[in-house]
Amino acid sequence: MARNASAHPELVERVNALPDQPGVYLFKDAAGKILYVGKALNLRKRVRSYFAPPHTLAARIGRLIMQVRDVEGRRTASEAEALLLEVQLIKEHHPYYNVAFRDDKAYPLLKVANEPFPRLTVVRRRLADGGRYFGPYTDATLMHQAVRFMRRVFPLRTCRTFPKTPCLEYHLGQCLAPCVGYIDAPRYQRIVEDLTAFLEGHRDDLLRDLARRMQQASRAEQFEEAARIRDQIQALTSVIIAKEKSLVAGPLEQLQAALRLAQPPRRIEAFDISNVFGAFAVGSLVAFTEARPHRAHYRHFKIETVQGIDDYQMMREVIRRRYSGSLAQELPRPDLILVDGGKGQLGAASEELAALDLAIPAVGLAKRFEHIFLPGQTEPIVLLPTSPVLHLLQHIRDEAHRFAIRYHRRLRGKPIRASVLDEVPGIGPKRKAALLAHFGSVNRLRRADPQAVARAGKISLAKAQEVLDAIRLPSR
Numbered sequence: 001m002a003r004n005a006s007a008h009p010e011l012v013e014r015v016n017a018l019p020d021q022p023g024v025y026l027f028k029d030a031a032g033k034i035l036y037v038g039k040a041l042n043l044r045k046r047v048r049s050y051f052a053p054p055h056t057l058a059a060r061i062g063r064l065i066m067q068v069r070d071v072e073g074r075r076t077a078s079e080a081e082a083l084l085l086e087v088q089l090i091k092e093h094h095p096y097y098n099v100a101f102r103d104d105k106a107y108p109l110l111k112v113a114n115e116p117f118p119r120l121t122v123v124r125r126r127l128a129d130g131g132r133y134f135g136p137y138t139d140a141t142l143m144h145q146a147v148r149f150m151r152r153v154f155p156l157r158t159c160r161t162f163p164k165t166p167c168l169e170y171h172l173g174q175c176l177a178p179c180v181g182y183i184d185a186p187r188y189q190r191i192v193e194d195l196t197a198f199l200e201g202h203r204d205d206l207l208r209d210l211a212r213r214m215q216q217a218s219r220a221e222q223f224e225e226a227a228r229i230r231d232q233i234q235a236l237t238s239v240i241i242a243k244e245k246s247l248v249a250g251p252l253e254q255l256q257a258a259l260r261l262a263q264p265p266r267r268i269e270a271f272d273i274s275n276v277f278g279a280f281a282v283g284s285l286v287a288f289t290e291a292r293p294h295r296a297h298y299r300h301f302k303i304e305t306v307q308g309i310d311d312y313q314m315m316r317e318v319i320r321r322r323y324s325g326s327l328a329q330e331l332p333r334p335d336l337i338l339v340d341g342g343k344g345q346l347g348a349a350s351e352e353l354a355a356l357d358l359a360i361p362a363v364g365l366a367k368r369f370e371h372i373f374l375p376g377q378t379e380p381i382v383l384l385p386t387s388p389v390l391h392l393l394q395h396i397r398d399e400a401h402r403f404a405i406r407y408h409r410r411l412r413g414k415p416i417r418a419s420v421l422d423e424v425p426g427i428g429p430k431r432k433a434a435l436l437a438h439f440g441s442v443n444r445l446r447r448a449d450p451q452a453v454a455r456a457g458k459i460s461l462a463k464a465q466e467v468l469d470a471i472r473l474p475s476r
Helices: 009-016 043-050 059-067 079-093 140-153 185-199 203-219 223-237 251-259 311-322 326-330 343-355 388-412 429-439 442-447 450-457 461-471
Strands: 023-028 034-040 070-075 109-112 120-123 132-134 267-276 279-289 299-302 336-340 362-366 371-373
Touching: 009 043, 009 070, 023 043, 023 079, 034 043, 034 059, 034 079, 043 070, 079 140, 109 185, 120 140, 140 185, 185 203, 203 223, 223 450, 251 388, 267 311, 267 388, 279 311, 279 388, 299 311, 299 388, 311 326, 311 343, 336 343, 336 388, 343 362, 362 388, 429 442, 429 450, 442 461, 450 461
Parallel strands: 267 336, 336 362
Antiparallel strands: 023 034, 023 070, 109 120, 109 132, 267 279, 279 299, 362 371
């Protein structure tokens, strides 16, 4: 490495500690002022390349490196995301050595036009036309990759003039066809505002707002809109950087803060129920210690006291058997209980704990929108999809589900011969088995959205809705 790095061992440590992942790096001087912002596919490799012997560096870069006293790295999900973050930081801090960005005409920009039903376009000049401009971007290839991503997530029109019928972009799901009135101006403008918030870097705020709107759409039974927003959240999550504070504290400490627990939950136990029409009903218990699976403490429960379809009573039985009798003596008491489900499952577990006179914190994680429910609270906790807390709870919940399904299949031994699914035209044994294997029970299938059913059964959206209509009939 260069003499500058050799003279400052702490700088060498900072460079070596950078991840070998895409991201943005910031060179700072002794006063902490940002001198230069750059992007990289591999942060560690790229930054190390600057600290080569001095004779291999250009004069301008050499002067820069001699002033560097600190390096900060910010990870991103991709190089294209790094490009967007790089431009945002340069515009925010105006580093002296980022001279390439001073000429806005030399590199492409993104423009959200000032027009009815605005488009996102790539331009070379910034005009006084009322449009909103973002950039410039030095890497046109990565910029176009980012544009393709944004057009999938924010489905704005691309046509210069409206066609008479919806075009291919509509059928690909990348436009909502304002040309024929399939989306009105206020709803379209909301998508434009979401896009500009993303380009301006307000991505955490955008995710929170989307989560709130998804919940509102679900309550209003606008399931298609709720599913569209859910898919939007999932796509955005793949490129959004977790907050820096998430890198400071461990997930257990963050979980403690999110749930307002008295102490970090070093031991977490999770429960799940699996059955088909109440038959072969089982429960599962998985234990995690210090956020890692403790498989020696996993347990299965064959439901003994509940007849028919009643997930809530089954949850009560499993909780009662775990925290009374021999298991209560055999296994240590957890710091937190996680229930796979929403208010109903959590309420059943909490009531049984109260009956046993146990004050163990418990939460429910509802799979549909990944909301966290607390006992006695109407509104759920909605965490960002990038949250390490949510990732940890999802991992534990999914492990409990996997463990329950495995035992359920072992007991079942062979496919169920009779099922309400048999009465749905076009749903044969293979699709029925696929749906039951994926969701674990008809109860879970009832609570699923049409898109999830279509994916699991490899059927059309219309057929998925037909399946749900059939199994949601009161007579069932």
